[in-house]
Amino acid sequence: MRYIPSEIEPKWRQYWIDNDTYKTIESSDKPKFYVLDMFPYPSGAGLHVGHPLGYVASDIYARFMRLQGYNVLHPMGYDSFGLPAEEYAQKMGVHPAASTDKNIIQYRAQLDKLGLSFDWSRQVKTSDPSYYKWTQKLFIDFFEHYYDVKEDKAMPLSNLIEYFDQNGSLDHSAFCSDFEDFTASEWKSMSKKEQADILMCCRLAFRQYRTVNWCEALGTVLSNDEVKDGVSERGGHPVRQMKMEQWMLRITAYAERLLQGLEEVDFSSSLKAIQRNWIGKSEGANIRFAVENHSDEIEVFTTRPDTIYGTTFMVIAPEHPLVESITSNEQKAAIEEYKNYVATRSERDRIADVDSVTGAFTGAYCINPISRERLPIWISEYVLAGYGTGAIMAVPGGDARDLKFAKHFDLPIVQVVDQSDHPDADMGDKVGLMINSKELDGLKVKAAIKKAIYLLQESGAGKKTTSYRLHDASIARQRYWGEPIPIWYDDENIAHAVPFEELPLELPEIDDFNPKFSMKSPVANNQEWVHPSPGVRRETDTMPGNAGSSWYFLRYMDPNNPDGIASQDAINYWQDVDLYVGGAEHATGHLLYARMWHMFLYDKGIVPTQEPFKRLVNQGMIQGVIEYMYLLKDKTEGRSHFICTKHCEAKGISKEDISAIPVPVSFMEAYGTDESYISVNGFKQFIAWMPSYKDSIFECGKGIFDAKTEVFTPHDDATDAYLITRSEIGKMSKRYHNVINPDDVVAEYGSDAFRMYEMFIGPIEQAKPWNTNGIEGVLRCLRRIWGLFYDNNEQLILNDSKPSKDDMKALHTLIRDVKKGIETFSHNTCVSDIMIATNALRTQKCSSREVLEPLTVVLSPFAPHLAEELWQILGHNTSVTQASFPEFDESWLKEDSVTYPVSINGKRRAEIQYPIDKPKAEIEAEILSFDSIQKYIEGKEIKRIIVVPKRMINIVVA
């Protein structure tokens, strides 16, 4: 028998299906272990070689934990709502459900070829009504809860209503948006609508006029994490800030817990840093400044209340609610003009342009509550409406931006911190001594902050405050392909939850996916659905993708439960995710939302742990090589002219005269190497693919290919063209035509070799370009393992002879190293360890069952198909997945002697063998007498001899 992956792999895949090998059941006396991959969106592009990296890594872990005696939950499903399916529907008229299902079938076929040990009976699909029924239920739960600051958890809204009934709003503990205070009797006499409006300010899922990111091209609002550099993350369309009434999720209520929770989870430090950054906690004080001749006060947030004596002016955001009322008549025109200017500035402009200083004076003044000084009030776009209170006290002596502003508008500057003892300190650093600050003078900055807060609280002008950068998240999209928000409005426009019995509230059938009504979901196109009965108007917005993916890991625990998100027994058994593998791109989106939803469910007593994911491993992106062919911008006699990069250089053609056209990498010769090029064959494929170039000329050092005649005219005796492209490492994407499909690699080398190779190319977290340079080596290793069982004549050489000590040593080194490697997620070294063991056993001619049987088990997480085959050859009639990971026995690794490296002054000069337990003193006593060492120390003074038992010897000479 020979090792032929294309024969054994399909066989075992079928075996796993026929035998339900990976089916997991809860009732078990084994400890649980939950291994989860991030939820994929089934895009039409399918998998590329980057996706399996995480899937294979987690699969290896899951298989290993099974062998270690754990009951492992390892599911997979689809985050199947989303924009691409809807865009496809708009273009092609295909219902998103249909195209999504088609994509899922393709995805599944690709995943199946990787030999992953998923329990497919638990598959979930977010677009399935039986699934989104519970997403909607959770939305309603958010809607019907508020966050209680005193209890520090979510509480039913009924508790708050009861409180209002008895006490009015006095000292209420709801985390809420602003509303006017009221007494209990005022509350009772309010209209239903008035009460509803106040309650809406407190709900965890709430509707409010807020500034949102509106993306015209996508026809929807986006949350902050979906906007990057002022444009939509998906598609790169412009986004503008708009006031709109929107459903929001009060994630800010959980800001502190989301921050604290990071302490207890095992995520990479960079991921934690990204989340901390995004939450953006800063501690300081809120200070109220009375506006002169005006009843209003301006509240500012500052982290440096110590610098209050250095405040020389105030700046408020152009969008600040007080701007209009405080502006003096003389300044009205200037303020209007400035506000108009700000309105023309896109998010992108503001990001790009950080240097210019702009602003306008309101004509109003306020009073510094501590120094009683009179301060002019300005507006400027450098103060953001959405952070803190949207207003600052400007301290040009202590803040770089304030200083720039003061200089530009010629405002006074007062130094309040003496940093002369800290030459390296920045003006923002909290070091130095206070000056020009009356009662704070002479204090160190940190002490002065404390004292200033004390003074402010004494005088009632301010209080200690913590501010977060995190914003409440928009949870509504004006799109079709998402969960309908389960809300209806009555005639008074009061929002009500759709009764539980009516869930799932299914998406209406529509035939036109183009939004007809401005800023509304295409769902609104179906008026019968929107108005199911008189006096009832349904919400037409749908939920964003992160809704369904914020809790899917719980559904896997009990995927078909009709009575809840999962049975309480299942949740109590599986608890939380022990290992979560996925990309770091979800750091500020999915991972933050999922943690928040989980905390909410914890508050409700449904889940037993606060954090959903104990350990998170981010796999790095597998990059592709992008191949560009140079095209001259000016046509040659009316024909497109492609030219070799080398030739282009030689001719001295400037970069400005050429455009780079990405070429599908399948047209390349020697793709993945430094010498990649295109031959005549490639030109032919290229013009067939892009018929608009069928008249082109292709020029390279070897000659010229005329696409019109398909004739290659060589310069000399060349037989083929050799057009060198520009190769760049970048994203693997359809756009660059450089996607490598795992199916093709599997077809050529087999699934096991592919799995092992993906692991072998480097640490899982690291980004690396795809190439197949080393895959032959992995395949060779698998063949050699096979070769331990069968000789070159295909005769079985497996036997029951006693293995040698060296054989056992190789085996146990392997057991130890692979176990450790998997646990620390260094799957790359595990593959090396397998190669080392294989090579050793091969040179030692070991085909002993006593060694090969445990070896097969160790191999099985990495190369499951081959391992099953070998396991059968070993005489088993059960799956190798039911075996136990072999116990490591250290006694096999014990050596009788050690080869000590001997260094003279740190340079290795000789090697000396000693018995393992030779006392240190004895070595020290005799080491100098060896000839091999004598020659290095002759005539020199011995200063010291260092002997580290079992490690090394170092002799220090003068």
Next chain:
RNA sequence: GCCGAAGUGGCGGAACUGGUAGACGCGCUGGAUUCAAAAUCCAGUUCCUUCGGGAGUGCGGGUUCGAUUCCCGCCUUCGGUACCA
């Protein structure tokens, strides 16, 4: 700018807690087998060298008998973030 990660042969990458730098694989060189090739197998492969040695883990210092590993200061690359008060 700030935060985070990383920088090791021709290439991908190893190296436990400070103890033989370059494991393992690719590539390359030579050899065996073959009519020949592929495949396979064996040997070699950090660089320089006057063959005695010398240098060497981004650069410059430091601690140490000994530093890829610890400390200080830089440089570069990648990721995050961007007037956050």
